[in-house]
Amino acid sequence: MKLLNVNKLGKNQVELEIEVSKETFEEGINKAYKKNVGRMNIPGFRKGKAPRKFIEKYYGSGVFYEEAVNMTYPEAYEAALDEAKLEVVGKAEVEILDIDENGYKFKATVAVMPEVKLPKYKGLKAEKKVHAVLDSEVDAELARLQERTARMVNVTDRAAELGDTVTIDYSGSVGGEKFDGGTAEKQPLELGSGQFIPGFEEQIVGKKIDEAFDVNLTFPAEYHAPELAGKEAVFAVKLHEIKKKEMPELDDEFAKDISTEVETLEELKADIRKQLKAAKDQSAEAEAEDALVGQIIDKMEVELPDVMVESEIDNMVADFDARLKQQGLNLETYVQLIGSTMEDFRGQSKQEAEKRIKTRLALSEIAKAENIEVADEDLEKEYEKIAGQYGIELATVKSIIPAGDLIKNLAIEKAVELVKSSAEIKEVEAKETEEKPKKKTTKKAASKADKTEKAEKAEAPKEKKTTKTAAAKKEPAAKKEPAKKAPAKKQSTKKADSAE
Missing domain, CATH: 3.30.70.1050 (Trigger factor ribosome-binding domain)
Incomplete structure (x- = not known):
């Protein structure tokens, strides 16, 4: 060569x-x-x-x-x-x-890699909000624990009610003709969950075990299957089983079942309050870090290559799609639900992509300017930390995550610590207000709202920890092989289909 x-x-x-x-x-x-x-x-x-x-x-x-x-x-x-x-x-x-x-x-x-001109990065100022833990937050966590440990019990002495989970057979038809995905047997359904199309679940309320009946409804005009959108449908339904959720009593026995570290309900509440406080403190610390780093990237001089931004957007989109799939959705469905297009979705991700790239570039440049080095023992501890976190053999983690990538990440973390240690961070009390109970979603909008809520929960959060990049995130990143490009020459039958 x-x-x-x-x-x-x-x-x-x-x-x-x-x-x-x-x-x-x-x-x-x-x-x-x-x-x-x-x-x-x-x-x-x-x-x-x-x-x-x-x-x-x-x-x-x-x-x-x-x-x-x-x-x-x-x-x-x-x-x-x-x-x-x-x-x-x-x-x-x-x-x-x-x-x-x-x-x-x-x-x-x-x-x-673009050239970076750094502004002042030492002696910066930021605020760190100190959050108190509200009684309502402790109560909400107790309710979640109750929900998690609830058991389902059979109901035989009454008709179905909202909140019950029923087991049904159903067969849907439009104009007397059955349609794909409109039939299921022994299908569990929580009444009031909005899992099925509007009007379906409400018509099961009041029915009894072994009762057969018809559910008459109209598919939404914006239904995802065009051949069914706006059409009137009839579902022949048979109710097999009714179950209700039985919550455990909030008492000392409940507390001991939840944690081996406590003996009473009051001790459990205190432990919950402590954990919530730790989480809030950690979040406040991350927000202060972001504020400091934000001051640096706002004033830094750098010209980002288009390919670098597009690559970061690709990573963000792929990560978001993976989160959606964990919620039973996919990116294509999500984009439709929010009334957008893939092109617009990528465009909306551009600003965040640029921020992430600038953050990495700025912190890497600080590490270089300050001659920050990562000791062998620091690298080994990080490998051991990842291996322990995911229950993976140390040798396997080392084969998955290149040492060079991890060293860059650790150097970036050290750069953040350097910026923080030289900064003036003022603690301020955050104003806390008790949350008002959320209004219940109307049944008419339940289906779409349920899906959109799942999608929102899956949304990739903005990076609060500016110190983390791909190789040091929660899951070990796969080792990337160099891409080889040929030289350029100048020459359902899924239940949701019927009732979502």
């Missing part, structure tokens, strides 16, 4: 002109020949037995050039980057300039 030229282009782009020698290219051609000879038929030779020179004579001298280039250019490109001491972002656009049996030249255009 020979690096011929390095040309700086606009907006943090660099163009490299690279030459691959005859010897290297010849090795690539020979590998391409061995890989493909078994598929080639040459008159006078058995399939797969034709010598290379006969194949080149029959198909043309350049028959193996493209594959040979694909085999050899990545290594030449990486060597050129090392020689030019360039840190790139994104994939390179590769173009062959000239090629023959003596080798080839190619041009690689790639975005490089």
Whole structure:
């Protein structure tokens, strides 16, 4: 490999002109020949037995050039980057300039890590809000624990009521014709949950076990299946079982069942208050960090390459989609629910993507300016922490997360600590107000509201901890293999379908 030229282009782009020698290219051609000879038929030779020179004579001298280039250019490109001491972002656009049996030249255009001009980052000022724990918050957590430990009991002496969970068979039809996804057997359904389309659950209220009845309703005009939207439907329903949720009493026995560390309900409440306080303090600390780092990135000078921003948006969208899937949704459905498009959704993510990139760049630059180093023991502790957190073998974690990535993350954390330690952080009491009870969602909007709420819960939170990047997040990031791009040449039957 020979690096011929390095040309700086606009907006943090660099163009490299690279030459691959005859010897290297010849090795690539020979590998391409061995890989493909078994598929080639040459008159006078058995399939797969034709010598290379006969194949080149029959198909043309350049028959193996493209594959040979694909085999050899990545290594030449990486060597050129090392020689030019360039840190790139994104994939390179590769173009062959000239090629023959003596080798080839190619041009690689790639975005490089932008230059950063830092503002003042020491002696900054910020506020940290001190939050008290409200009695209503303790009560809400107790209610959640009650809900979590509740048991379902069979009901046989009354009709179904809102809040019950029933087991039903149903078969839906429109105009006398059954439709896909409109039939289910022994389907559990919590009445009032808004899981099925508006009007369905309400018509089960008042029915008794073994009762068969019809549910008449109209699909919403905006229903996701166009062939059913706005249509009148009839569901033949049979009720098999009614269950109700039985909550445990809030007493000392309940407290001991919840935690082995307490003996009374009052002790449990105190423990809950302590945990809520710790969470609020941690959140306040993170907000103060964000405020300090925000002052830095607001005044820093940097020009972000478009490819860098688009790559960050890709990561955010993929992460959000994964969170939605945990809630039983997907990104396509979510975008439809909020009345948007994928293009608009990506556009709305751009500002946050730029903020995340600037945060990493600023903190990395501070670490460099302050000669922050990560000791071997710090790296080992971080590996052990991740392994313990996820119950993964230490060796496995090390194979998943490259040491270089983790070192960068730890250096960024140290940079945040440096900014904080030099800052003037003033504690202020936050004004707390008891929350008012939330209004119940109307049944007419229950289905859509339920889905949208799930989607909102799945939304990726803004990074409160500015010290965390991919390799140090809650889940170990998979080791990334270098992307290889071919050189550019200038030449339901799902229940929700029926009743969501």
